[in-house]
Amino acid sequence: MGCSPYFAVTGSHHLIPLDIIEATYLQPPPLSILSSEDLIVRRAIALQKRDAQVERLHSRVLQHRIEAARCFERDHAATIRDFNFKRSDLVLVRNTKIEKSLNRKMRPRYLGPLITVSRNRGGAYILAELDGTLFDRPFAAFRVIPYFARKSITLPEDFTDVGEDQVRRMEEQDNHGDDEADQDPQDEAN
Template identity: 45%
Template sequence: DIDSIREKVLKSRFQSIKQFEQMFKNRIKDYNFAPGSLVLVRNTRVEKELNRKTKPCYLGPMLVIRRTKGGSYMLAELDGSISKLRYAAFRLLPYHVHSHISVPVTSIMGFSDKALECMEGIEEEELEGNEPDKEDYE
């Protein structure tokens, strides 16, 4: 008796998942931005302000440097300055340009992959509350 109830519950759960995916298939987007692609960042500070109608909804375009282990993105301005902030994937939208030019990120930033990994590690240490080593800044 319990096994039949368990099977019915599992069946209804899977059916509910399929129904949800079918209903919202046009709204659920899973972008996986490659390094070097241009994105727009949703300006979440504006959402709480009273005069938000006149403020820009999106910031950018910004350049994707890399995706971190946690799923957030390291971004840089078009002038090459790297942002200290990490941006969640749900805040990013692809920026559609008229002509697409692909340039390796390391040539734009002047940093090697090892240096970018070090920068990512410093950010994770600060989030955990640990002080980064002085060697990281030399």
């Protein structure tokens, strides 16, 4: 950011034992004792400079955020993927419910295969079991990975257990699917 966190919050530099003998403000030192009016003028000038400093600080923080996001995308280019599954694609869902438990060693890490029905406006996937049972909530895109089957499945138009209008309502949601990270497809199907 180009300055200390203390300066970012207060607009002035903090004192450490080495700085006691140095000037800690941005104006030249006074040549003599100041009157109250002169002191107020000096403080007003410092306050006027504060807005410009805060604006410069804000632009630096924003620039560093954008730079950090680009750096993250560059460093993780091999792991960030948007598979963009189509209707009737077979997928696996990462079982995030077990990630916090201590006895996860023998639990299934991925659940499925499941069938992709569609994708909502938020980017989450609407999935169904192989028998057509539609899950009541969409799944976050980061939890869904492709299932490589030897043969593809063709789906009839009305294969789900609910009507097409229910699927359309789920598609219109802006839900990203990550608010229910602990949902388990096996629990919902039962």
